Amino acid sequence: xxxxxxxxxxxxxxKPARKRETEDHRPEGLRSRVEGFxxxxxxxxxxxxLHDSIELFTHKxxxxxxxxxxxxxxxxxxxxxxxxxxxxTMANLDRYLEQMADAIEARGGxxxxxxxxxxxxxxxxxxxxxxxxxxxxxxxxxxxxxxELNRRLEEDYAGLEIVETDLGEWIAQLAGDTPSHIVGxxxxxxxxxxxxxxxxxxxxxxxxxxxxxxxxxxxxxREKFLTADIGITGANFGVAETGTVVTVTNEGNAxxxxxxxxxxxxxxxIEKLVPRFTDLSVFVRLLARSGxxxxxxxxxxxxxxxxxxxxxxxxxxxxxILMDNGRSKLLGTEFEEALYCIRCxxxxxxxxxxxxxxxxAYGSTYSGPIGAxxxxxxxxxxxxxDLPHASxxxxxxWEACPVGIPLHDLxxxxxxxxxxxxxxxxxxxxxxxxxxxxxxxxxxxxxSSRAGRLAQKPLLRDDSVRPLPGxxxxxxxxxxxxxxxxxxxxxxxxxxx
Amino acid sequence: xxxxxxxxxxxxxxxxxxxxRRLGVEVIYxxxxxxxxxxxxNSGFFDEARAVGRRFLDVFEGERSDYIVCPSGSCTTMVSxxxxxxxxxxxxxxxxxxxxxxxxxxxxxxxxNVMGVKDLGVRREGKAVFHCGCHQRRELGVLEEPRxxxxxxxxxxxxxxxxxxxxxxxxxxxxxxxxxxxxAMADEKIKALDKSxxxxxxxGDSSCLMHxxxxxxxxxxxxxxxxxxxxxxxxxxxxx
Numbered sequence: 143x144x145x146x147x148x149x150x151x152x153x154x155x156x157k158p159a160r161k162r163e164t165e166d167h168r169p170e171g172l173r174s175r176v177e178g179f180x181x182x183x184x185x186x187x188x189x190x191x192l193h194d195s196i197e198l199f200t201h202k203x204x205x206x207x208x209x210x211x212x213x214x215x216x217x218x219x220x221x222x223x224x225x226x227x228x229x230x231t232m233a234n235l236d237r238y239l240e241q242m243a244d245a246i247e248a249r250g251g252x253x254x255x256x257x258x259x260x261x262x263x264x265x266x267x268x269x270x271x272x273x274x275x276x277x278x279x280x281x282x283x284x285x286x287x288x289x290e291l292n293r294r295l296e297e298d299y300a301g302l303e304i305v306e307t308d309l310g311e312w313i314a315q316l317a318g319d320t321p322s323h324i325v326g327x328x329x330x331x332x333x334x335x336x337x338x339x340x341x342x343x344x345x346x347x348x349x350x351x352x353x354x355x356x357x358x359x360x361x362x363x364r365e366k367f368l369t370a371d372i373g374i375t376g377a378n379f380g381v382a383e384t385g386t387v388v389t390v391t392n393e394g395n396a397x398x399x400x401x402x403x404x405x406x407x408x409x410x411x412i413e414k415l416v417p418r419f420t421d422l423s424v425f426v427r428l429l430a431r432s433g434x435x436x437x438x439x440x441x442x443x444x445x446x447x448x449x450x451x452x453x454x455x456x457x458x459x460x461x462x463i464l465m466d467n468g469r470s471k472l473l474g475t476e477f478e479e480a481l482y483c484i485r486c487x488x489x490x491x492x493x494x495x496x497x498x499x500x501x502x503a504y505g506s507t508y509s510g511p512i513g514a515x516x517x518x519x520x521x522x523x524x525x526x527x528d529l530p531h532a533s534x535x536x537x538x539x540w541e542a543c544p545v546g547i548p549l550h551d552l553x554x555x556x557x558x559x560x561x562x563x564x565x566x567x568x569x570x571x572x573x574x575x576x577x578x579x580x581x582x583x584x585x586x587x588x589x590s591s592r593a594g595r596l597a598q599k600p601l602l603r604d605d606s607v608r609p610l611p612g613x614x615x616x617x618x619x620x621x622x623x624x625x626x627x628x629x630x631x632x633x634x635x636x637x638x639x
Numbered sequence: 640x641x642x643x644x645x646x647x648x649x650x651x652x653x654x655x656x657x658x659x660r661r662l663g664v665e666v667i668y669x670x671x672x673x674x675x676x677x678x679x680x681n682s683g684f685f686d687e688a689r690a691v692g693r694r695f696l697d698v699f700e701g702e703r704s705d706y707i708v709c710p711s712g713s714c715t716t717m718v719s720x721x722x723x724x725x726x727x728x729x730x731x732x733x734x735x736x737x738x739x740x741x742x743x744x745x746x747x748x749x750x751x752n753v754m755g756v757k758d759l760g761v762r763r764e765g766k767a768v769f770h771c772g773c774h775q776r777r778e779l780g781v782l783e784e785p786r787x788x789x790x791x792x793x794x795x796x797x798x799x800x801x802x803x804x805x806x807x808x809x810x811x812x813x814x815x816x817x818x819x820x821x822x823a824m825a826d827e828k829i830k831a832l833d834k835s836x837x838x839x840x841x842x843g844d845s846s847c848l849m850h851x852x853x854x855x856x857x858x859x860x861x862x863x864x865x866x867x868x869x870x871x872x873x874x875x876x877x878x879x
Contacts, residue, residue, distance in 0.1 A: 179817070180820075183817065183819055187820060187823045494805045494806045495820050497805075498823040530683075531813065533813070534811075535773075535813070536773035536805075536806035536810070537777040538773070538805075540777070554680070554681070557683025558684075558685045561684050566684070570682065570684075574678075577674075577678060577691075578679065578687040580673070582673075582690055582691060584670070584673055587642075587673045587674075614815070616818040617818065619818065620818060620819075620822040621856075622854075622857050624852070625647075627646060627650075630645045630646050630649055631646075631652035631653070633649075634649050635652075635670075636670075639657065
């Protein structure tokens, strides 16, 4: 630890001020004291290239989003309607799921209710075996990321090749990396890194320009599109009344994934339902604007059943997997609003914490405010104990959310849940019991304040408290701490203002 | 009066009293008050926050004031928005807190919207940026009031700064639980402040200021840091 303390100097005595403390006392390397998010965040914060990449992406996204939403006078009303539609959907989710399943089956599709990721993996794996499938193409899907579908399929079913076809996802897959943003999966990579990854795949050095890299990707992915036996997509929305699966993309890859292979499998979280087709006029308008700052994504696909007699395209077989994976247990609870999310990524882009750390610091599939909320809800607190605390509760996420999810309030409720379940730790429990008894008794509050003013005397230097050991070092390592005033306000008041 | 203003920045409280008195307001300071309970609340200790909140209700219900004015958007929000939130399942306290919430006003909100004053006729030389605390901006929606008051301060050049809507990184216990991210957030603000050319940083929340000032000093800045009430107080910095 760099030491810049100069003992022996005492500013209490009013000696001429010496040069101020301007050193950062934070130790080099990672702090072992706090595990998890903090350690990952610390690395991320120090990574300037990462910071530049995040800044570029989030600034562009936020500016784009603000521009298109400001140009839409009914945006606040749409947000209100979106919230109410989701509220109503969740209140009747069993009925809407049944309706969706019936509609798909009536058109000759297959429907499977998956309790967890394992169910999804074995359903798709068995299907692939039955079909003798070798190559599976996939369009971008957070639901399948959530259950690590690719890794598990390739491990459990030898000989299956799964190819991501969203450009960003494909590059992440080739690099052995995971997405760091719901919408921009490889925003953490710069052009040099992308060129490196694609050159390795090409077996030759590719020039680092968008044109060359893009055309290599197009060529290579085209081969996969044309030879795939099964196509897997997620779903941005599922319309219960018509049994329509909606996917939005900007690259058109979902069209090739769903129309070339004979079999199309949709993996959809059960919360993606909307009751009526007309509800899409609310959600589709909000999704692209909030996510990418577009009025509409380049491709919006509506798939209602497998290819019917007389139709020219579409998969011959359609399988809809409705995945629960921890969602249904949130229904009817104080956390139900977390299910209203449409995965636009707007809360990540505006989040000042995400903007410093990027997505990987969260250590979970979903990052940013929504990730900090749903990861502990879907996986349990033990898996993500620090995530509800990875927020200054500034509320920018709630403000940006197109469905109006009060994300920072949900984070507060999660913190409370941790306390109620005894996960907050003894030190905090004691500290806040002490806080309560002090703040309930003005006499004790006054005694503490006097004691504090006495205790700080030896710690003062210039007009601030010198870097402290122990838990308060988390503040004083990088920031000056002001001392308690000589006289608190209440004394000044008594003396007369 | 926020507990950290009481204990750390009492001069902010003094300025609040002076400004209010100049406007002809009779000021009462209930001496039994302590803290609103927000530190416990933000850390998830709702029971402890409720206990402290009940005391707050007792103390302020006992006063016959028309309004409760608080020089902090954050503490105001705790009382006006989050008391009803934590007392949601307790009908009696919930109602008490909802009634009290009607009387609680953030300082600039009170000056502009209750007293109808937009110009306090004070002077303060300098080039300033204003940081609006997040609770004040989003929960209370009181952003134009402090800006308006500052724009009428003679000699004060109120500058725009980049990403002014970003949080300063304080966030209560967040600042010590996630120190690296919190500090990086402060650095982001300071970068924007440097770029703006301001020599003064003003906010309606002393807690944001404590955080930003702590980082400013540590990084060798001598930016002047003031609470809104101090800027509006003609006597601030003079004697006493």
